[in-house]
Amino acid sequence: MTRKRRRLTILLLALLSLGAATALVLAAFDDNLVFFYSPSQLGEAGLPPERLVRIGGLVVEESVEKGPGSRVAFRITDTAVEVPVVYEGILPDLFREGQGVVAQGRLQPDGSFRAVEVLAKHDENYMPPEVAEAIKQSGEWRPAAGGEPEAGYASQ
Template identity: 60%
Template sequence: MTRKRRRLYIAFAGLLCVATAAALILTAFEDNLVFFYSPSDVQAKGLPEGRTARIGGLVEEGSVEHLDDDRVEFVVTDGAHSLPVVYQGALPDLFREGQGVVAEGQAGDNGVFQAREILARHDENYMPAEVADALKESGEWRPETGEDPAEAKSR
């Protein structure tokens, strides 16, 4: 085997190792990605089957219904469209009707979003940027303080 051929084999083996590592890293990232959707996005595009997603908006007034075994049903809206959500577990203390919420889970068979985690606003000045943007797009943005949530978040 000549020196030139040996260097070529080493370079090829190195490229193969780098390509394998890149493929493994990208596969790991794909499994952990969680995309955000507003109810209007869900209406237009639907939710991916079997994939974890986050939906966000406002908890619709009069929609919260506490069922047995710590199950809660409520509706998330962005003003234009609504999406029913079912969650089993303890709700955050700041969860209430008319407030911003993000639910993480999967789409159910019957069009009901099955939430595994509920995230609520942590104070009167904060709302997740994705939720605020979705509400602004739908024309339902009503800030209590009159400031943009992106500005409040950067302070």
């Protein structure tokens, strides 16, 4: 094998290795990427059932139903669309009807949402920024005394 051919072989192997490493990194990144949707956007997104996503909105008044064990069902709204959510676990202490929450989980074929994690707001002035934007777009925005929402979540 000539010197020129050996260099070309090494260069091709290095490029092939770099391409394989890049493909593995991008595949791992895609698996860990979690998108946020408002209830209105969730129906339009056409998500596959195995896709992990976050939805956020306000917990609909009088929609929380406690089931057997630690199962809880409730509805989340952005004032335009309501999405039924089922969660198996302990809800955060700050979870309340009429308050902002974000649920992470998967959309079910029947249109309900199976949550694996529920995050609640920190104080009465807080609303997830994405939810606040969706409510502003619907024309139902009623800011608190401070005006704009504050950042922060409490997890269980």
